[in-house]
Amino acid sequence: MKITKPLNLGLAALAGLAFACGGGEKSAETTTPEVSETTPAAPAEEISLEEKYKDDPIYIKGLEKLKTSDCMSCHMVERKIVGPSYADVAAKYESTDENITMLAEKVIAGGVGVWGEVPMPPHPNVTLEDAKDMVAYVLLLKK
Numbered sequence: 697m698k699i700t701k702p703l704n705l706g707l708a709a710l711a712g713l714a715f716a717c718g719g720g721e722k723s724a725e726t727t728t729p730e731v732s733e734t735t736p737a738a739p740a741e742e743i744s745l746e747e748k749y750k751d752d753p754i755y756i757k758g759l760e761k762l763k764t765s766d767c768m769s770c771h772m773v774e775r776k777i778v779g780p781s782y783a784d785v786a787a788k789y790e791s792t793d794e795n796i797t798m799l800a801e802k803v804i805a806g807g808v809g810v811w812g813e814v815p816m817p818p819h820p821n822v823t824l825e826d827a828k829d830m831v832a833y834v835l836l837l838k839k
């Protein structure tokens with residue numbers, strides 16, 4: 697019996713505080729709803745795929761090898777030029793060993809007909825290992 701009395705007083709005080717806070721928050725909420733709703737969405741969409749994956753070891757290794765060949769003259773990450781964008785290729789294929797090998801062989805042998813009538817020329821000087829690293833980089837670039 698002796699314990700309940702101070703406890704009740706404490707609860708009453710807490711309830712009073714909560715009520716005071718609640719009232720305060722409500723009036724603040726009505727004045728600033730627009731600002732907090734528009735700000736979080738914007739930066740997420742502006743992050744480029746390069747920015748998103750730049751620290752991934754697959755990205756770093758693949759990009760280094762891509763730069764030693766002519767891939768960049770026909771492919772861009774997020775825009776179609778002569779060939780499809782890497783982002784479009786990544787959206788089309790799961791990043792499995794099977795797909796990486798299949799596409800690596802296609803990079804070496806050249807190919808046509810999957811993305812249109814423009815052919816990709818063969819790259820006989822690229823080794824299968826290097827081509828796989830390049831393709832792994834391409835398939836990493838998912839949005």
Ligand code: HEC
Nearest residue numbers: 765766767770778779807808809810811812814815816830
């Ligand atoms: C002369 C332009 C050109 C160059 C250089 C080039 N590509 Fe391509 N690439 C293309 C075209 C065009 C296609 C679409 C081929 C098709 O429709 O089958 C393509 C398709 C691809 C595909 C998707 C293949 C598929 O079957 O979906 C990958 C992956 C690719 N290229 C990677 C590379 C890599 C890696 C390099 C550098 C070693 C490279 N490309 C160099 C023009 C090029």
